[in-house]
Amino acid sequence: MLGQVVYKVKAGVISGRVNKSVKLSTTLPNGINLMNMSTANEQLILHFAIER
Numbered sequence: 001m002l003g004q005v006v007y008k009v010k011a012g013v014i015s016g017r018v019n020k021s022v023k024l025s026t027t028l029p030n031g032i033n034l035m036n037m038s039t040a041n042e043q044l045i046l047h048f049a050i051e052r
Contacts, residue, residue: 003034006024006025006028007022007024009022013039018037022035024050028050029050030049030050030051030052031049031050032047032048032049033047033048033049033050034046034047034048035048
């Protein structure tokens, strides 16, 4: 997999939920992206597209 980390932050869990806004740079080009969220027990990978 090619790519680089463009945003990294730790978010807290409240009542089993994560509520965090992600603001990406406007210079991020169009394309398919991955968001990796992980805890000590789980890992979730979300795929999303940027189209401007």
